[in-house]
Amino acid sequence: MPNDDSRLAALLSVLENLDTEASTTERGDLDLLGTDELVRRMNAEDRRVPEAVAERIPEIAAAVDGITERFRRGGRLIYIGAGTAGRIGVLDASECPPTFGTDPSMVVGLIAGGETAIRAAVENAEDDAEAAGISLRELELSALDTVVGISASGRTPYVVGGLNHARAVGALTVAIASNASSEIGAAAEIAIEVVTGPEFISGSTRLKSGTAQKLVVNMLTTLSMIKLGKTYRGVMVDLLATNEKLHARSIRTVSQLAGVGIDEASAALKGAEGSVKLALLMLATDASPQTAASALDGADGILRDAISALA
Missing domain, CATH: 3.40.50.10490 (Glucose-6-phosphate isomerase like protein; domain 1)
Structure with a gap:
């Protein structure tokens, strides 16, 4: 079994060759720079x-x-x-x-x-x-x-x-x-x-x-x-409305994607028991909650496919 000193020597050898452990001479003056220059240099690295x-x-x-x-x-x-x-x-x-x-x-x-x-x-x-x-x-x-x-x-x-x-x-x-x-x-x-x-x-x-x-x-x-169909037209449609912000976002999402007013979007969400995806499908096809839910299951949760199936 290698002793502690040999294990340490081996680790130091490994670290010496890792880019993430390397130093560069151009950063030796960081503590002497003004804040604006520090921000500029760090931002340049991040880019x-x-x-x-x-x-x-x-x-x-x-x-x-x-x-x-x-x-x-x-x-x-x-x-x-x-x-x-x-x-x-x-x-x-x-x-x-x-x-x-x-x-x-x-x-x-x-x-x-x-x-x-x-x-x-x-x-x-x-x-x-x-x-x-x-x-x-x-x-x-x-x-x-x-x-x-x-x-x-x-x-x-x-x-x-x-x-x-x-x-x-x-x-x-x-x-x-x-x-x-x-x-x-x-x-x-x-x-x-x-x-x-x-x-x-x-x-x-x-x-x-x-x-x-x-x-x-x-x-x-x-x-x-x-x-997996968790989004529709670049918007989250399977989010969980666990707070007021997310509840408002759900209503806004249904309103915008379905092209309906806030009141109609809110009513659809209520009928869909809070499911944005189900509310959108119901509004797009006039399907009942039960029919829409069945269509979503048949489409593996992909809203576009469910809309096409009920069209």
Whole structure:
């Protein structure tokens, strides 16, 4: 067994070759700059992120198609990550139910160290290569599911171990890293390696790396939900009106998409028990709630197809 000193030496050697850990001489004077110049320089770095994401469009598209296909068969999307990467997965998962009306179990975020780690650092949690596999077993991971591992360095043991477990089960595996030729990329079927370069503050991967991760996970869920019929004409039609703002948005959505007044939109929503999609179908076809609901079921929840079926 290697001793602590040899393990540390090996890790230092790995970090030395990671773009996300690199420093640049041009940033040595940051503490001497005025605020306007600091903002300009940081903004210039951030503008590189969307370009780096664009270079990975084929891999992102493949991941979206794979996730969507498994969703249609009852599968789930499960994010795994540590620190910032884990929090980004948890954030994306938690926003799917109110945005798309999904069951909370459909998109899940697992973070090294558990829920405590969402708000505070949990020491050494990311180094536990077995923990993610244990959590995935508790979720009864199957071949119908997709596991997306997120790690800026691309070498986080928690994520590597989780992806290895997921592949053994037969789940689709996707890696999101900020370094090329990453360990998690090698462990996954689809490697989305968005190389964003040295961070504005060396090694602070909550910056460009985190931004890239957020952009990619936005695509994975948003685009798969579009393909599942969770939107219509670019508008959310499966949102859950869990507060006054979302209730008002539901009425406004029905009013605008159906071309009716607020009162008629509100009445249709009431008849549809709050379902924007069902209210729109009823208004578009004059169908009863029961007929419209049956048509939606027959169209796998895709509003356009349900409208065509009742036309």
